[in-house]
Amino acid sequence: MPTPFHLGWFLQGSSVQAWGEPWTGDIGRDWRVPDLFCDMARSLERARFDYILIEDSSYVGESYGGSREIYLKHGLSVPRQDPSVMATLMAAATSRIGIVPTLSTFAYPPYLLARLIASLDQVSQGRIGWNMVTGSSDVAARNYGMDGLPEHDLRYDMAEDYMAAVNGLWDSWEPGAIVNDRAGGMLIDHTKVHAVDHVGPWYSTHGPLNSGPCPQGRPVIAQAGGSARGKQFASLHADTIVAGVKGTPGMRAYREDVRARAVAQGRDPDKVKVLFLVSPVLGDSAEEAALRQRQRMARAEAQVPQLLAFFGKITNIDFATYDLDTPVSSLELHTNGHQQSLDDFKRVAGKKSLREAMLSYRGNSGSVELVGTPDTVAGRMEEVMQEVGGDGFLISVNDVSRRSIAEVADGLVPALQARGLVRREYEHAQFRDNLLAF
Ligand SMILES: Cc1cc2nc3c(=O)[nH]c(=O)nc-3n(C[C@H](O)[C@H](O)[C@H](O)COP(=O)(O)O)c2cc1C
Known part of the structure; x- marks a missing residue:
């Protein structure tokens, strides 16, 4: 039997999806309440996906002709709700799949982010990840009172400091700190809850985290570093790396590179799952x-x-x-x-x-082109994984609708399962444990 691979879904932002595309119902009217995304989460859980990654940006585009017109007229990444609201509702609609909102380090102070993510990990019973991005737009930076973003590599230096702060906060509760001893009159053992007092070059925080600990200890960290500096960062911090590298030789080289960087930084490379972006086009016949x-x-x-x-x-x-x-x-x-x-x-x-x-x-917006019936696409995905070495795919479709979701969840995935390429059941209750199950 082949080694199974992992599946994630790349949801291009919250709110209006594929407005004006066929099979999208009346999304221009219905977008405010995310029934489509809750249905999506249930469908992808039925298909035993590892996770849904909710992409995000927090500004209205204005870089085309120096105008917002084209973005607003066609609904290009706008309107767009805060991904943590969407993540909460998707977590409530499901019980096993991992949910990964994108939150940018320039937009959320470390304490706010650590508390928000810990709270989500609690209410989802250990199913939350964080897509860790440093931001990419000076327009977005201006929404947060900055003139622009720091230079690219400096953003990653700052992100190292940011990680030290949030990891300190997530670690501020030792395992077993919540005693819940009613007879003895103690809920929390104060000797197991510690201040962080992180003072770094860019961020400082006192702690401990008042939300209490994450059920997973720390949330699953997703990252998409593509530059040398980004890969160095991702291979140190991420549990899962998502990449849009083109072609199997490039995919293989990318994965080997981040795995080697992980080893050089003292990590087990098998604990870094690299998922490649693909956008399958499926039909009943070729x-x-x-x-x-x-x-x-x-x-x-x-x-x-x-x-x-x-x-x-x-x-x-x-x-x-x-x-x-x-x-x-x-x-x-x-x-x-x-x-x-x-x-x-x-x-x-x-x-x-x-x-x-x-x-x-x-x-050819994905890493490899996948066009065919569910069975032929499943066969091609198997070949690609053999050539690349692992660890799975991050599926994205441009025309998000209940139809395109069903084509993957109820067409492609059963074909993959029939070949023994993806799981039929979740192995564990929590997200990271499922990610590391194979
Ligand atoms: C699959 C994928 C998803 C991404 N999602 C986001 C996102 O939601 N928000 C964001 O600002 N950047 C996102 N990025 C951009 C990355 O964070 C990163 O900046 C990019 O891959 C370039 O790498 P570099 O930062 O090392 O130059 C994504 C990239 C990829 C490949």
């Missing part, structure tokens, strides 16, 4: 899947400005200033935002024009 892929590309062709606006939002580049037929190689593109994404884009672009490059980038 022809139907290919048709749906063509339809997806046709929709993308009609939306090149929106795609560039979306990409410009995460890279802080105003693509409206360039003619769509300009060769990408003639442009001086730099970012203090998502460096890995920009590097991938340039690689895909080669000598292509901006329009063609965006379509190619979008067209």
Whole structure:
């Protein structure tokens, strides 16, 4: 039997999803109450996913033509609710799947974040993760009273200090601190609850955490460092790393790199699960899947400005200033935002024009292309994992709807299960234990 691999779902932010796409009901009206996401969480739990990662950003884009118009008009990452609210409701709708909200270190002071995540871990009975990001937008930074974000590598230096603060807070309750001895008249043993008194170069906190401890000790940490500095950070702190690296040789190299970095920093590399972003297109037959892929590309062709606006939002580049037929190689593109994404884009672009490059980038938006029936896609996923070495996939679809969720949860996953590639039952009650089960 093959070694099973892990499955995560990448939910591109809370609130309005895929507005204007087919099969999305009336999401423009229904988005305020997240029934779609609670249904999603139940479906993915039925399919025994390890986790749902809720992506986030906390600003309205304004980098396309120096205007908010295109973002607001098409609902590009707006409106968007705070992911911890969504995470709470998704946790309440489920009992086994892990829920991973994204919270950025520049936006949440360490104490606020440690307490929020500990509270979520408690109410979910040990099923919370934190997607640890350092932010990528100067516009977002201005929402929090800063002129802009610190420079890219400095953000990770600051994040080391941040981790020391939050880890100190999560560790401020020793195991067994809650005695709950009614006869003896003691709820908490004060000798097992400690101040943190972390004073770092950027963050300080007193502690202990008044919320009490996380059932998991510390929450599961997810990270997506793509740069050398980001990978160094992720391999030290993360339980799971998510990556959009293109092609199996690159995926294998990425995984080997973060595993080697983990070992060099004294960690067991098997405790760092690397999940690769994929966006399967499924059909009842190969022809139907290919048709749906063509339809997806046709929709993308009609939306090149929106795609560039979306990409410009995460890279802080105003693509409206360039003619769509300009060769990408003639442009001086730099970012203090998502460096890995920009590097991938340039690689895909080669000598292509901006329009063609965006379509190619979008067209093969995951690590590998997966187009076919559930069974053929399951077979391809098996091959990919054999070539890469592990540890699983982070599935994302552009057209989030109950239909596209069911295609994965009730079509693709049973095909994977039939091949023994993914679990049929959760092994444990808590999130990290399931992540480390194989
Ligand atoms: C699958 C995936 C999910 C990500 N989710 C977020 C997110 O929700 N919010 C965010 O600000 N950045 C997100 N990022 C960006 C990463 O945090 C990181 O900045 C990016 O991968 C570039 O790596 P670097 O920081 O080492 O340059 C995500 C990246 C990937 C690959």
